Amino acid sequence: MAPLDAYAESTAPDSSLAPDSPLDTSDRPGRREAEHAIRTLIAYIGEDPAREGLMDTPARVVRSYDEYFGGYNEDPAAILERTFEEIDGYDEMVVLRDIEFVSHCEHHMVPIIGRAHVGYLPRRRVVGISKLARVVEIFARRLQIQERLTAQIANTLSDVLEPFGVGVVLESEHQCMTTRGIQKPGTSMVTSRMIGSFREDRATRQEFEAMIGLHRRR
Incomplete structure (x- = not known):
């Protein structure tokens, strides 16, 4: 089983988890895993994640996610x-x-x-x-x-x-x-x-x- 598939199985929805509750820090993937996921999506749409214009895109997207979804880190x-x-x-x-x-x-x-x-x-x-x-x-x-x-x-x-x-x-x-x-x-x-x-x-x-x-x- 691929690492991302294993992660998807391990984080299947839990009815006991409130919709706005963040995952425990120990259960969250790291930045490298997140960037790998973005590269996979780039390849999925038919693009080449290795071409010059897209090489740094995964890192940029993950940084933007830190901003877009920063509400999970605040009370x-x-x-x-x-x-x-x-x-x-x-x-x-x-x-x-x-x-x-x-x-x-x-x-x-x-x-x-x-x-x-x-x-x-x-x-x-x-x-x-x-x-x-x-x-x-x-x-x-x-x-x-x-x-x-x-x-x-x-x-x-x-x-x-x-x-x-x-x-x-x-x-x-x-x-x-x-x-x-x-x-x-x-x-x-x-x-x-x-x-x-x-x-x-x-x-x-x-x-x-x-x-x-x-x-x-x-």
Whole structure:
């Protein structure tokens, strides 16, 4: 059995492993194995991985994967640990909109390019606004489907900050359907996850949607 085939068998899906959980470090292949896999793919499409223009491509691709999928190496909950309670009684919604992100579809490993809108209603503390964008970024830099990405962002904010409510809306274009398959460029997908007051109180949800301009874009 070839080394890559053996690795594929040894890493077959485990139903006990959460979709966003990274493999244990000891189970992950090294950089050389990853570069070998890229050379195999180059040969598979009919190219010569040894020609001058492609000789360094495997190393470049692996370095880009380190960047694209760096979210597996970070803990989004830890990003939200530092909060601020001196808010002088502020009890209105906090919204960060138009957070640009790039993720990758777990079915075809091609980009999902979009914007996230995140809001929460503080109970007694707030978090630095850059941390909201960081949570989006960490989850986006993993293999994803948009529905799960939306839920992960909202659930993490709710669990860690314990606000009255959380609202998350994602709008994105999936290159798995715009550049291949059905090939419908310009098509966008919208998903939302509402928790607490954002789900239970119609007025709160409508205020959030108005603040992010969701209805104006439809």
